[in-house]
Amino acid sequence: MKSDMERVVLITDFGVNDLYVGQLKGVLCGASMEIQIIDFFHDIPPFNIESAAWLISRCQHYFPPKSHWICVVDPGVGTPREALLVKLGERVFIGPDNGILGWALSQEDAQVHRIGTHWKPASATFHGRDLFAPVLVDWLNYRDLNRIGPAIQVAQCQPMPALLIKKPHGAQVKITHIDRFGNVVTALKYIDICWASAALVVNGISITKWVKTFADLRVGEVGMLVGGFGTVEIVANKAHAASMLSCKCGDWVDFLEKSVDAKNGD
Amino acid sequence: MKSDMERVVLITDFGVNDLYVGQLKGVLCGASMEIQIIDFFHDIPPFNIESAAWLISRCQHYFPPKSHWICVVDPGVGTPREALLVKLGERVFIGPDNGILGWALSQEDAQVHRIGTHWKPASATFHGRDLFAPVLVDWLNYRDLNRIGPAIQVAQCQPMPALLIKKPHGAQVKITHIDRFGNVVTALKYIDICWASAALVVNGISITKWVKTFADLRVGEVGMLVGGFGTVEIVANKAHAASMLSCKCGDWVDFLEKSVDAKNGD
Amino acid sequence: MKSDMERVVLITDFGVNDLYVGQLKGVLCGASMEIQIIDFFHDIPPFNIESAAWLISRCQHYFPPKSHWICVVDPGVGTPREALLVKLGERVFIGPDNGILGWALSQEDAQVHRIGTHWKPASATFHGRDLFAPVLVDWLNYRDLNRIGPAIQVAQCQPMPALLIKKPHGAQVKITHIDRFGNVVTALKYIDICWASAALVVNGISITKWVKTFADLRVGEVGMLVGGFGTVEIVANKAHAASMLSCKCGDWVDFLEKSVDAKNGD
Structure with missing residues (x-):
């Protein structure tokens, strides 16, 4: 079943009328297997974390089991805010620890890893391209959570915003x-x-x-x-x-x- | 020839700056073979059926034979307006019966099926995701027009708008x-x-x-x-x-x- | 390695909110192998050649070796301005000879071919669909630079604009x-x-x-x-x-x- 192929679903506030998504996709091409990239939504109002968090919660079920999410609404990029990989069954959700991953974190089988300090993003302002996409490519290529960073507890993470x-x-x-x-x-x-x-x-x-x-x-x-x-x-x-x-x-x-x-x- | 792979071409008034296209694509991932999804055009002026109908007629020939079209400009969504699958050779065109499929209907070899009442879309307002995409996935997976709905005559359908x-x-x-x-x-x-x-x-x-x-x-x-x-x-x-x-x-x-x-x- | 598959990267001023990109993609589907099409950026300000030329120079390295570029900011379309295919290693860059390909032309191993007069674009106004995409498909299908047009010297071409x-x-x-x-x-x-x-x-x-x-x-x-x-x-x-x-x-x-x-x- 090709519905079983690896997919990457993108939700960001980068805007489809800008070129940040295009650069991120270039990095995703580094995966060692064929992946289908799906632009779920790029026009989250700038910095609106709660809209993104909610839309993920309402729409994630439309995508097959091996659909991995990169979620980027990230006003704190470049500050010491943490970044996370949340594993749910066969798929992972990757993004900043600011509430955007609240739905994934609230699931019973969530395995949470902090993206470790050994990841050194090349820029301080574009972690979608320089951190989240490389982390996903690494996960797809090696399937080794230890390469991502330390396991942490859900309770240490930002939950879903109150809506x-x-x-x-x-x-x-x-x-x-x-x-x-x-x-x-x-x-x-x-x-x-x-x-x-x-x-x-x-x-x-x-x-x-x-x-x-x-x-x-x-x-x-x-x-x-x-x-x-x-x-x-x-x-x-x-x-x-x-x-x-x-x-x-x-x-x-x-x-x-x-x-x-x-x-x-x- | 990979130009012979299955493709889905999308023309809608959903807007590329919105997230309806992304949800529809999630449903299309349920096809059992690999498909390439092509965003033909999503910024038809809202509700402008005739623009969409005309653009399909002028551009359909750029796509290879196995390119299936989902066509959604649908101000009557949720009302008793009918929905259609039009088969032309190896490809199908799916959308509401409001003239948007006028070009396909006007072709000599058109086989027309009404989407049957056994299809129960989950929402009354988003048939792109809840009716047209599932119907196409069903067609791709089973190739059985009887599963779609009753065959009808072209003359029963809305023709191309007069331009x-x-x-x-x-x-x-x-x-x-x-x-x-x-x-x-x-x-x-x-x-x-x-x-x-x-x-x-x-x-x-x-x-x-x-x-x-x-x-x-x-x-x-x-x-x-x-x-x-x-x-x-x-x-x-x-x-x-x-x-x-x-x-x-x-x-x-x-x-x-x-x-x-x-x-x-x- | 699927990161080794053929890809086509698009940079244009067509706008993602318009339907020129969709038509161009239809033509690209004529390639005889599977290709992944990546929308790098379509909202270059209309006619701004230097922005496109610069963005290519700063972002081309994010894409794997077999990523071919179609570059279209082309205010001179339909006039006698030349069009080029620049080969760099395993990839080619295709576009008008107006400076947009300046980065590729400046590379030491650049092989430059003018797109020959035997190519007869069907329209005078849309060479993205009617010239550049067919030329790339021909290159992907035949790998024969002689089919494209005569080899020329870099010095005969428009260089990178001064920024x-x-x-x-x-x-x-x-x-x-x-x-x-x-x-x-x-x-x-x-x-x-x-x-x-x-x-x-x-x-x-x-x-x-x-x-x-x-x-x-x-x-x-x-x-x-x-x-x-x-x-x-x-x-x-x-x-x-x-x-x-x-x-x-x-x-x-x-x-x-x-x-x-x-x-x-x-």
Whole structure:
């Protein structure tokens, strides 16, 4: 099964319109077996660790077992922040120890190694090319965790950033992605409450209309649906919801289990 | 011949700066043979079905026989619109039944299957990942059209959108693409008329200068040439013709076989 | 070693948000062996030959020996400008003869062939797809330089553009890239002078603070470091240095070996 070949999945804030990804790929070509490189996402908003961490958690299962991840949102590059290799079954996740690897670290079978000080990246500013890619190539070529660095405990590492804070009758929840269509993706999982009377409040604007797909809204109307990440999204039909609500990735949104109007009607 | 390997060509309005393409690729990795995935174009203007349909028709021949297409511009996703697999020789085209597959449907040897109701996409909003990619993987792994859904007639499907309307002494023709340099690509094929006296009229501005390449124009001057799609383009030399003419993809342009000035001179 | 497979590395000003790259890749699929196509960089500022030439010179070594380059920044496309294939060991570089191939031409073992007049590109405006890609496919399939065109001397070709002009006590140096984070990359190599008192002057603003990495600056502060290309970059911590300095790729910057303040203090 070729679905069993080695793959490298890249998630970074390098931007597809820049050339950092291209250099990193050059280094990956040093692997001694054929690998397929997949650009998962390179336009994480610069420095937004929590968006990257969340997207990995929601999308890693789409990739076959031997898909290795290089994860680079790294505002602390060149400082003494640590870097990690997390092994989960047949695959590894590599990146800085700043929370971006939180999902992998939270898995029961996670084996964690700190990238050792014997790795001397050629630059202080581009560890994607000069540290993470060489470490992955070394792992692919030798399969020897001892070459990477010392085993450490999960508890010593930065966990997943908090993206939802429970409140009485609701929660504060992060906007974790805004897509090209302006759909506002949140970290709020669709759970077993009475959604008919629930609301999201963004910048003082209350959204209460619950739909199944875009076309259930009038053109330009704003509503909510369970989107492709399995979480609640605020969307508009053929319009840019994020612009209409003046919100951006990283903002907090208020979730009310029962909207005020619904309460009044009780 | 490796030019004979299986390939998947992607054309979507997902945007290369977003992460929908990356998820779709994860699903494609489930194919049981090695496939090469080619990002043909992901920045179709959102919801612009006719641009995608036209670009497929003008570019499909650049790809080897076993190049399968996933075509997703799909404003009706989640509604009862149908989805199709069109088989042409060794390759298949997969996408919604909204005209985007018009070129494939117009070919004499087209075998058309509706994607059956036994396919239950996990989301209502992302059929690229949850329906079209799994259908292609199933086709690649089993080569069994019966697994896809019922055979239907071409006449039951949405044809190619109309991109040219003939008029006395000319035509109305669509702008089908505007490239990063500002070149205005039209659906007007270069045909056997007296081009020396022909004109295109965009927003009231008449373009009459016919050149072979950009450098035949003065810097900033606007003219026409037969571009890389084999159709007429309005271009400027080292300047952004689309901005100068305030036009966008999807606009209509007037084509006059003889420009007014030329007529006056008759 | 799969690091020994044939690869094609692409550097162009086509833009990743456009569809010229996709068409070119279709033509490359005509190679008779499996090749891996790597998008090195497609967002060279339109027509900026010197940026492309410089980036090739600084990054070509990241790719394995059998990595062939197609290099297209080509404002003269369709005019009588020549096109070249430069062979260096096991790899070839293909592109217009306008300086973009300057690095390859400057290597001692460069074998240079002009792309002959028997190649008849189908379009006058898209030689990436219609000339350079077919020439590379022909080379990969036949390994016969005689099929490409006549051997010529390096001295007949356009050399690397000048990116640094020496001055008394300093130099003028080009900005060769501005990345998505706003880092201003220059062609100035880090050499053995007293950097502690050196300055870069951009639009009248003198930058004198020398750091190892971004986090050594206060948030929003501007400084200099040796970046991932091994040259001096002007950067800011979590801010967009290029916007703060109103500079762009292609601008000249003044480099003073000793800044004025330092001189005053002598």
